Amino acid sequence: MEPQSKGSVLLVEDHQDIAELVYDYMEGVGYELDYAPDGEVGINLVAQNEYDAIILDLMLPRRDGLSVCRELREKMGKTTPVLMLTARDTLEDKLKGFETGADDYLVKPFEIEELEARVRVLIKRGHSSPSVTDALRVGAIEFDQQSLVVRRDGQELILSPIGYRLLKILMERSPGVVSRQDIEREIWGDMLPDSDTLRSHMYNLRKVIDKPFPKSYLQTLPGIGYRLCDPDGAH
Known part of the structure; x- marks a missing residue:
């Protein structure tokens, strides 16, 4: 009886x-890979195929990783988790990657065991079905x-x-404050990201839900965490 695959991955x-290093290692520990x-x-x-995760290099010939990720998210509607590989580790570069839809970021050179662990977390998160109740609402x-x-305000985001x-x-706990540690644990589990990752994702979330509108819902409480609350409601 063949061992069960840990998931299908596109490299x-x-x-x-x-x-070759990534392909051989990931295949050796039980993943199915396309390259x-x-x-x-x-x-x-x-x-042509459905994958559980994508390992995507940033600097690629013909089309770079940012362009590929943007196409997957915006044109193809794919929600497959993406781990971006790059030699660039500035906050600006990470913001660009997360803005196009990358889920995680790993800077070269990296330990192959860490890459596998991050892919495993992404696949587990992608397979977990969140408890779905009625639609959530906070103000508009x-x-x-x-x-x-x-x-x-009726506009799809x-x-x-x-x-x-x-x-x-944030909506489930609104108008309460959610600590940075709680958010990171809920999103990434034990594979906690570096300090810029959550900040980058929050920046992109704020840009979508607040920037086009006159009032802000998403609040940052320095040293404490984040909260989402109706600016026209009672706090």
Whole structure:
């Protein structure tokens, strides 16, 4: 009896030595892998197959990782978790990656065991079915958890996969404050990200749900956490 697969993973990486290392290790510990040497091939494979996770290099020939991730999210409507690999580790670069829909970020050089652990967390999170109740509402923001449709003042808002999870956490506990530690634990489990990751995702969430509107719902309490509350309601 063959051991059960840990999940299907698409690896998009143009550096042959890195690709071979990741492919051989991940296959050796029980994953099924497809490989793409550039962004165009990666997009074609995603169009033809369903994957549990995608390992996506940032600097790729033909189409870079940001362009690929944006296409997956905005044009193809794919919610497959994406782990971005890059040699760039500035906050600005991470913001760009998360803005296009990446779920996690790993800076080169990396330990192969950490990469596998992060992929495992992404797959587990993608397979977990959140408890779905009635639509959530905070003031003018509505979140239908069945259809993953978010609206503010009747206008539909498009979030990243992690953006939906963050909004759900904040809406369920509104108008209470949710600590940074609680959010990180709920999103990433034991594989806690670096200090910029949550800040980057919150920045992108705020840009979608608040920036186009005159009043802000998402509040940052320095050193404490975050909360979502109706600016026109009683706090």
